[in-house]
Structure formats: structure tokens, C-alpha cells
Amino acid sequence: MDEKTTIAALAALAQPTRLQTFRLLVAHEPDGIPAGELARLIGVPQNTMSAHLSTLSQAGLVTGERQSRSIIYRADLDRFRAVALYLLKDCCGGNAALCQPLIDDLACCSPTLEVTRPN
Structure with a gap:
């Protein structure tokens, strides 16, 4: 990871709809959510959601996978x-x-996260 990539990711998240979208995708890992359903859940037109997903995708924060007639989006947690x-x-x-x-x-987010406490 470098400064330029980090700035691009933070810039992509620095907009309310994109931040809401990313958080929603994180909450629905690993299944993902179809683009149309994302638009409905966030309450924006599908073409607006498409533009936001494009920005998040270019920043490397989400991935899309075509399944039949839908594109399923997932947060790129890595x-x-x-x-x-x-x-x-x-x-x-x-x-x-x-x-x-x-x-x-x-640590509260992940029951499998092992936390090493200082002595």
C-alpha cells in the first residue's frame, strides 16, 4: 500500500452515499449485494448508484461479479x-x-481476532 492508493480509497469514501454503500457491503460479506438492490436500500436511482460503485471500484474498495443478469458487488476487505x-x-x-x-x-468486531495485550 502506498500514499497514492490510500488517498484514492479515502477520497472514494469521503462522500455520504459511497460511505453508506461501502458499509452496507461490509455488513453483507461474503454474499454481496446486487447493484439494483444496493440502489434500493440506499434510496438512490440505479444510474447514480452505478456511478458511485464505479468510483469505489476504481479505488479498489469493491469488486463486481456478473451473475446472470445482475452484478453482485462485494467489499474488498483485503x-x-x-x-x-x-x-x-x-x-x-x-x-x-x-x-x-x-x-x-x-477486537469486538471479530471473535476470531487474537489480541496480544501488553504486560
Whole structure:
């Protein structure tokens, strides 16, 4: 991950409809959601959703897979993880105790995440 890629991802998310869309896709992993259903759930016209999905896709945050007549969109969690790690790299100057509240908050999202606590 580099600065340019991270900026593109953050810019794509810096718009309310795109942020809502990405969060909705994350909530529906790994199944994804058809483009038309995304538009309905967010409450925007399909052509508007298409433009937003294009922006998110160009930033590498979502992927689309054609299934019959629909395109199923999914969040690219690996790319999002890379963006988050880029932002947090060298967190707190290497002082793990300062980063622990962030780690604790993230741990509640994943029951399989093992958290190493400082002694």
C-alpha cells in the first residue's frame, strides 16, 4: 500500500452515499449485494448508484461479479485492511499501550481476532 492508493480509497469514501454503500457491503460479506438492490436500500436511482460503485471500484474498495443478469458487488476487505494498516503503521511511535484502546475496539468486531495485550 502506498500514499497514492490510500488517498484514492479515502477520497472514494469521503462522500455520504459511497460511505453508506461501502458499509452496507461490509455488513453483507461474503454474499454481496446486487447493484439494483444496493440502489434500493440506499434510496438512490440505479444510474447514480452505478456511478458511485464505479468510483469505489476504481479505488479498489469493491469488486463486481456478473451473475446472470445482475452484478453482485462485494467489499474488498483485503484492500480496506491494507488502507487501515497504512494509516496505522508506526501507530503511537511504537508504544503499544497507546494503541491498545484501538485494538480493543477492533477486537469486538471479530471473535476470531487474537489480541496480544501488553504486560
